[in-house]
Amino acid sequence: DARVTQTPRHKVTEMGQEVTMRCQPILGHNTVFWYRQTMMQGLELLAYFRNRAPLDDSGMPKDRFSAEMPDATLATLKIQPSEPRDSAVYFCASGLVSGETQYFGPGTRLLVL
Amino acid sequence: GDSVTQMEGPVTLSEEAFLTINCTYTATGYPSLFWYVQYPGEGLQLLLKATKADDKGSNKGFEATYRKETTSFHLEKGSVQVSDSAVYFCALSDRFSGGSQGNLIFGKGTKLSVKP
Numbered sequence: 001d002a003r004v005t006q007t008p009r010h011k012v013t014e015m016g017q018e019v020t021m022r023c024q025p026i027l028g029h030n031t032v033f034w035y036r037q038t039m040m041q042g043l044e045l046l047a048y049f050r051n052r053a054p055l056d057d058s059g060m061p062k063d064r065f066s067a068e069m070p071d072a073t074l075a076t077l078k079i080q081p082s083e084p085r086d087s088a089v090y091f092c093a094s095g096l097v098s099g100e101t102q103y104f105g106p107g108t109r110l111l112v113l
Numbered sequence: 114g115d116s117v118t119q120m121e122g123p124v125t126l127s128e129e130a131f132l133t134i135n136c137t138y139t140a141t142g143y144p145s146l147f148w149y150v151q152y153p154g155e156g157l158q159l160l161l162k163a164t165k166a167d168d169k170g171s172n173k174g175f176e177a178t179y180r181k182e183t184t185s186f187h188l189e190k191g192s193v194q195v196s197d198s199a200v201y202f203c204a205l206s207d208r209f210s211g212g213s214q215g216n217l218i219f220g221k222g223t224k225l226s227v228k229p
Contacts, residue, residue, distance in 0.1 A: 033216075042221045042222060043157075043202070043219045044220070045216060058217075091156055091157070093156075099160075100145050100147075100164075100217075101159055101204040102159075102217055103158040103159070104149075105156050106156045107156050
């Protein structure tokens with residue numbers, strides 16, 4: 001049963017620290033999405049990759065957030081420096097260019113103190 | 114732009130009650146429609162989908178019919194169980210709806226609590 005995996009599952013850090021979240025998409029999937037979920041804003045799309053190329057990162061605060069796909073099996077989302085308002089659950093999802101369904105990972109729950 | 118509106122929760126039902134969660138959409142073209150479910154502490158899971166008008170998606174006793182005339186995709190279940198307690202998200206794909214990226218546009222989610 002192929003699944004999207006995310007690490008770490010939980011992260012507590014202090015304001016100003018760097019945070020790196022990792023995602024392993026389902027093997028063979030060529031689109032990767034990063035979402036952020038908060039009580040106030042709901043589910044927000046942060047960035048989107050197709051065949052490892054970033055296509056849309058308009059939802060991401062550019063000054064502190066960065067997203068990359070070093071290879072087809074790894075996507076990363078980095079926050080530097082982190083702020084308390086970044087506290088949220090961050091989800092990665094993957095899918096096929098030819099399809100529409102997105103498959104979500106379990107999320108990284110981030111708390112910035 | 115495209116958007117999804119779903120009924121606000123929380124919705125609280127007794128076990129074996131009938132469930133309806135309303136979802137309406139605004140889109141150009143012919144989007145595919147989805148319901149995702151999020152159980153506590155987990156990521157979103159696809160529950161069902163429909164790709165064209167009058168299609169009915171179904172899974173685990175849940176059903177939703179793609180109604181183009183009313184731009185709706187309401188989720189229904191005849192008899193809910195405690196294990197159905199979760200947050201339900203309606204979504205559309207803009208892939209064939211004038212959008213260029215194939216993104217999913219989500220509603221804000223409806224929390225369902227089922228009491229024994």
